[in-house]
Amino acid sequence: MELFCFSVRLAFFIALLFSSDGVQRKCICNNDVCNAAFKFSSNFQTSNQLCQNMGGQLITVSSKAVSDLVSDLLMDMRGDFWIGLRHPDLCMSSDDMPLRGYIWTSGSQTKEFSNWRSEEGECGPNCVSISADLTWIEKPCIVQSDGLLCENVPKDVCFDFLDFEEPTLSIFYNDTDGCSSQLCEHQCVGEANGFRCSCWGNFEIDKEDQTLCKQTCKSESCAAECAGTSSCTCPKGYIVQDDMATQKKCLDINECEQYGCEHDHYCFNTLGDYECSCRDGFRLVGKDKCEFDESRPIDLPANSDIHTPSVNYTTGPASAGAPGKVVGIVLFILAGTVAVMFFVRYWKQKMDEPNISSTSDGDCMQSSYS
Structure with missing residues (x-):
C-alpha cells in the first residue's frame, strides 16, 4: 500500500507542476492573485510581455520577504529566471548604489x-535574472534565460500559461473555395473545407489580419528583404545597414540615442522599439511622457518601523477548466493502474502468509489478517 500512496502523490504533484502545453510552472497564490515561476526559455522583452499578457508583471524582489518567496517558487526549478530589473540604455551618474542604476519595471x-x-x-x-541560490545575475537583455518570475497574476490564468509565440500558420478559414480564393498574402495551406495562411522567410502572421504577413526580426540584426540590389525593406524599428555588402542587413534602431523618452527619465531600447519609465514622483503618460504625480506613494526603507501583516501563501490548485488537468488525470490513471497491479500481487503474497499484520502509512487504508 505504500507504493499505492506514493503513486497517488506523485501523479498529483505532476498534475500541478505541468500543463498540457508542457511548460513547467509553480504558482503560489493568496486568494485570487498569484506569484509564479515558469520554466520557459525567452529573452527579457518576451518574458516581460508574457507576464503582462497574463495580467501581471515581472516580479519585484524589493525585500528579504520577497526573496524568500522566490526561494519557494524555485525550490524544484533549475536555471536562471528573469526578474523585473533592468538598466536604462544610456548610462547616467547615480547614487543608487544597491541597485547600481537599475530600476524595477x-x-x-x-x-x-x-x-x-x-x-x-x-x-x-x-537586465537581471535570479537562480535558486537567490543571487542576481547581470546579462544582456537579448539573451535567453531559462524562465521567468511573474507577480500579481490572476489565479484563473496562472495555471494556463501559454508561450504566446506567433503562429506558424494562421487561424483556420472555413471556405469551400479553399486556396483558390487567393486570400493569403504569401502562401496558402489547403485543408478540408477551408485553408490556413503561412508566411515566407523573415515574415510572420499578422495578428490583426491573419491572411496578411508582416516582416519581423527577433535579434539585433537580420536579413533585409530586397527587390534587386537597391530597394530593401526592414521591419518597423530597424534600418537597412548602409554598406557595400551583397546581402543587406536590417539593424535595430536605438531610439534612446536618437530621441527616446522625455527629459532625463529612463529609456530602454528593445528589439524594434523602446520603452520609457519615470523617475520617482512622476507617472508615465502615453508612451514617452512623464508628468508629476502627487498621489504616488513613497516606498518606505527596508528597516522602517511600520509593519504589515504577514501573508499566508499557499500553493493554489489548478482551475477547474485548466487544460493541465487533462494531463494530470491521464497521469493519475496510469499511476493508479500500475499501483493496482502491484497491490494485486502484494495481496496474493499476503494470502499465502497467514497471521501477518500490516499497516500502511498516512491516510491510506489499514488492514490486518489472521
Whole structure:
C-alpha cells in the first residue's frame, strides 16, 4: 500500500507542476492573485510581455520577504529566471548604489535591497535574472534565460500559461473555395473545407489580419528583404545597414540615442522599439511622457518601523477548466493502474502468509489478517 500512496502523490504533484502545453510552472497564490515561476526559455522583452499578457508583471524582489518567496517558487526549478530589473540604455551618474542604476519595471522606487552575485557592476542595456541560490545575475537583455518570475497574476490564468509565440500558420478559414480564393498574402495551406495562411522567410502572421504577413526580426540584426540590389525593406524599428555588402542587413534602431523618452527619465531600447519609465514622483503618460504625480506613494526603507501583516501563501490548485488537468488525470490513471497491479500481487503474497499484520502509512487504508 505504500507504493499505492506514493503513486497517488506523485501523479498529483505532476498534475500541478505541468500543463498540457508542457511548460513547467509553480504558482503560489493568496486568494485570487498569484506569484509564479515558469520554466520557459525567452529573452527579457518576451518574458516581460508574457507576464503582462497574463495580467501581471515581472516580479519585484524589493525585500528579504520577497526573496524568500522566490526561494519557494524555485525550490524544484533549475536555471536562471528573469526578474523585473533592468538598466536604462544610456548610462547616467547615480547614487543608487544597491541597485547600481537599475530600476524595477513595476515602477517601484525601493532601492534598499539587493543580492548581486558579482561585486562589480556593468553599465549598459542589461537586465537581471535570479537562480535558486537567490543571487542576481547581470546579462544582456537579448539573451535567453531559462524562465521567468511573474507577480500579481490572476489565479484563473496562472495555471494556463501559454508561450504566446506567433503562429506558424494562421487561424483556420472555413471556405469551400479553399486556396483558390487567393486570400493569403504569401502562401496558402489547403485543408478540408477551408485553408490556413503561412508566411515566407523573415515574415510572420499578422495578428490583426491573419491572411496578411508582416516582416519581423527577433535579434539585433537580420536579413533585409530586397527587390534587386537597391530597394530593401526592414521591419518597423530597424534600418537597412548602409554598406557595400551583397546581402543587406536590417539593424535595430536605438531610439534612446536618437530621441527616446522625455527629459532625463529612463529609456530602454528593445528589439524594434523602446520603452520609457519615470523617475520617482512622476507617472508615465502615453508612451514617452512623464508628468508629476502627487498621489504616488513613497516606498518606505527596508528597516522602517511600520509593519504589515504577514501573508499566508499557499500553493493554489489548478482551475477547474485548466487544460493541465487533462494531463494530470491521464497521469493519475496510469499511476493508479500500475499501483493496482502491484497491490494485486502484494495481496496474493499476503494470502499465502497467514497471521501477518500490516499497516500502511498516512491516510491510506489499514488492514490486518489472521
